Amino acid sequence: MNYSPDKYGFYGDFGGAFIPEMLYSNVELLRQNYVGIIESKSFQTAFKKLLQDYAGRPTPLYFARRLSEKYQTNIFLKREDLNHTGAHKINNTIGQILVAQRLGKKRIIAETGAGQHGVATATVAALMGLECIVYMGEVDMARQAPNVARMRMLGAEVRPAKSGSRTLKDATNEAIRDWINHPKDTYYLIGSVVGPHPYPDMVTRFQSVISREMKIQLLEKTGRDYPDKIIACVGGGSNAAGAFYHYLDRENVELIAVEAEGLGVDSGQTAATTQTGSKGIIHGSKTLLMQNEEGQITEPYSISAGLDYPGIGPLHAHLFKSRRGTFLGATDTEALQAAFELTRLEGIIPALESAHALAALKKIELHPGENVVINLSGRGDKDMETYLNHLDEYNNDKNGK
Amino acid sequence: MNKIEQLFQQKKDILNIYLTAGFPKLADTVKIVLELEKAGVDMVEIGMPFSDPLADGPVIQHSSTEAIKNGIRLEMIFDQIREIRKHSQIPLILMGYLNQLMAYGEKAFLEEAAQCGVDGLIIPDLPVEIYQKQYKQMVEDLNLDMIFLISPQTETGRIKLLDAESRGFLYVVSSSSITGQKADLQQAQKSYFDRINRMNLRNPTLIGFGISDRKSYEAACRNASGAIIGSAFIRALEKEGLLKQHVHDFVKSIRS
Numbered sequence: 139m140n141y142s143p144d145k146y147g148f149y150g151d152f153g154g155a156f157i158p159e160m161l162y163s164n165v166e167l168l169r170q171n172y173v174g175i176i177e178s179k180s181f182q183t184a185f186k187k188l189l190q191d192y193a194g195r196p197t198p199l200y201f202a203r204r205l206s207e208k209y210q211t212n213i214f215l216k217r218e219d220l221n222h223t224g225a226h227k228i229n230n231t232i233g234q235i236l237v238a239q240r241l242g243k244k245r246i247i248a249e250t251g252a253g254q255h256g257v258a259t260a261t262v263a264a265l266m267g268l269e270c271i272v273y274m275g276e277v278d279m280a281r282q283a284p285n286v287a288r289m290r291m292l293g294a295e296v297r298p299a300k301s302g303s304r305t306l307k308d309a310t311n312e313a314i315r316d317w318i319n320h321p322k323d324t325y326y327l328i329g330s331v332v333g334p335h336p337y338p339d340m341v342t343r344f345q346s347v348i349s350r351e352m353k354i355q356l357l358e359k360t361g362r363d364y365p366d367k368i369i370a371c372v373g374g375g376s377n378a379a380g381a382f383y384h385y386l387d388r389e390n391v392e393l394i395a396v397e398a399e400g401l402g403v404d405s406g407q408t409a410a411t412t413q414t415g416s417k418g419i420i421h422g423s424k425t426l427l428m429q430n431e432e433g434q435i436t437e438p439y440s441i442s443a444g445l446d447y448p449g450i451g452p453l454h455a456h457l458f459k460s461r462r463g464t465f466l467g468a469t470d471t472e473a474l475q476a477a478f479e480l481t482r483l484e485g486i487i488p489a490l491e492s493a494h495a496l497a498a499l500k501k502i503e504l505h506p507g508e509n510v511v512i513n514l515s516g517r518g519d520k521d522m523e524t525y526l527n528h529l530d531e532y533n534n535d536k537n538g539k
Numbered sequence: 540m541n542k543i544e545q546l547f548q549q550k551k552d553i554l555n556i557y558l559t560a561g562f563p564k565l566a567d568t569v570k571i572v573l574e575l576e577k578a579g580v581d582m583v584e585i586g587m588p589f590s591d592p593l594a595d596g597p598v599i600q601h602s603s604t605e606a607i608k609n610g611i612r613l614e615m616i617f618d619q620i621r622e623i624r625k626h627s628q629i630p631l632i633l634m635g636y637l638n639q640l641m642a643y644g645e646k647a648f649l650e651e652a653a654q655c656g657v658d659g660l661i662i663p664d665l666p667v668e669i670y671q672k673q674y675k676q677m678v679e680d681l682n683l684d685m686i687f688l689i690s691p692q693t694e695t696g697r698i699k700l701l702d703a704e705s706r707g708f709l710y711v712v713s714s715s716s717i718t719g720q721k722a723d724l725q726q727a728q729k730s731y732f733d734r735i736n737r738m739n740l741r742n743p744t745l746i747g748f749g750i751s752d753r754k755s756y757e758a759a760c761r762n763a764s765g766a767i768i769g770s771a772f773i774r775a776l777e778k779e780g781l782l783k784q785h786v787h788d789f790v791k792s793i794r795s
């Protein structure tokens with residue numbers, strides 16, 4: 139099986155660049171240049187140096203002893219939460235800002251859901267002295283307020299997206315509109331493995347550092363360079379793509395993607411794309427998305443702003459259809475439980491997004507002696523308000539047991 | 540030859556007005572199109588409201604959201620067009636996004652469109668390469684005109700390709716902006732239009748995006764076979780008062 143896109147950007151049936159003509163020249167400029175830029179020596183040197191000295195890579199692969207005892211298996215956490223700015227998102231923004239510079243672009247725009255990608259973009263824009271505008275749904279600006287404050291401190295302008303469900307999908311629409319209106323000087327720095335080709339491939343390449351490090355770290359810690367299972371949450375799918383990348387061809391490694399079920403797959407308040415979606419086009423990519431029978435894209439829901447998106451990247455749609463990936467879901471409640479569990483067992487407060495990956499531990503068969511890697515995509519600082527609102531439930535839970 | 544091609548043979552300074560189906564009220568589509576024709580408009584573009592209209596500006600997006608709230612569906616739009624066709628032979632273009640066609644079934648959609656009396660299609664997120672491979676044969680067999688867009692960033696070779704694949708006319712995006720932004724047609728635009736006019740394209744051209752008043756319409760007519768007006772017309776429909784009056788007042792404000 140081939141997991142790289144063909145020259146039109148298709149992974150099997152999914153991908154491509156379904157964009158209005160007004161975006162064609164910009165997307166084409168990127169398509170023609172991204173591989174050459176990324177593979178150049180000067181880029182690689184700059185990229186690696188920034189990942190190491192600025193972002194703090196490699197991130198640790200931590201053996202979670204108490205969590206492992208509880209689930210009777212060997213659980214490792216890939217600590218993307220320890221990156222500068224608090225999530226895996228910085229791997230991608232460092233890569234793309236270096237691409238933007240090499241394309242001579244002066245103005246950076248981005249969309250953000252949880253605000254992690256917005257913060258990571260505002261951070262690298264500050265680092266390079268570039269103007270930065272971040273589109274964020276109004277609902278997300280309220281529930282991820284600390285990240286709005288960080289972006290502003292970093293000098294970015296945060297513009298509210300006020301249409302639709304006022305979340306990530308709408309922020310992405312606004313960013314694309316901005317790009318259409320500024321075709322010359324602007325670089326659109328997408329935050330996940332979504333959007334028109336070549337974005338899904340480019341972002342996957344930048345995030346693949348996660349599984350590159352995992353191979354070395356697993357070899358050191360377990361004597362094998364691969365685990366039995368890898369679990370990652372999927373909003374658009376960038377942290378999952380990065381965690382899976384170097385194992386896509388290793389059929390003996392089970393790749394488990396966890397989507398946000400919100401209030402439940404049948405509740406109408408969900409973001410579980412593979413369970414409730416169908417083939418269509420969203421943000422320039424042919425992929426799986428949530429829509430009604432008229433092709434109107436559904437407004438998704440999840441407690442986690444970073445997973446509150448009605449599509450998934452085309453690579454993941456391909457992994458789902460080809461059955462290379464196992465797709466599961468976790469509800470708001472299950473994610474909250476998993477977040478409190480990790481916090482109390484390991485002293486690590488995860489992002490709500492990452493908590494969905496942790497929640498999968500209760501849903502899969504685990505065996506003693508197996509090695510399971512969970513990609514801990516980010517830290518929970520931004521989610522403290524949500525967590526504190528549920529603190530009593532979990533304190534009571536604990537006392538009751 | 541279909542109605543669009545005939546129109547361009549017979550007339551200059553074409554005025555093509557865009558409206559969103561099901562807006563302001565669900566059943567207004569037929570009334571508005573018939574009044575537009577009475578007011579002297581040459582061609583009408585009917586937008587199929589979409590939840591995520593990437594190529595449209597805030598005014599058209601808002602009208603689409605309202606129309607979806609009103610309960611508009613593709614079947615209803617086809618019925619409205621059938622109703623229009625009982626009274627009018629004005630050239631009609633259907634504008635929408637590829638996801639809507641996919642959800643309906645592309646073949647079924649194209650057949651239904653042709654059958655109910657649509658003459659042309661604008662699908663801004665349909666790449667020309669995909670069109671050639673998957674849809675061109677069907678579209679041409681149904682005698683529908685597929686209309687492609689070009690923008691100031693479109694290179695000469697690609698303009699030729701888009702012209703070769705377009706039927707009816709070529710849609711010239713006035714500036715690299717989404718619909719509804721004021722365009723200053725006088726200056727930077729001029730060299731872009733001149734460049735296109737020197738190319739001797741096989742299709743006539745209409746200028747769209749940002750055409751909002753008599754001045755910009757007349758400028759478009761000096762540089763192309765006419766203009767497409769969308770957002771400015773939608774804004775006029777949003778005013779208080781009689782719909783019929785708004786339509787006639789608007790068209791009069793563009794050309795008398």
Ligand SMILES: Cc1ncc(COP(=O)(O)O)c(C=O)c1O
Nearest residue numbers: 254373374375376377444491516
């Ligand atoms: C910590 C964290 N994990 C995961 C995600 C989801 O994005 P993706 O699926 O692209 O990894 C986000 C998005 O904001 C995030 O902040």
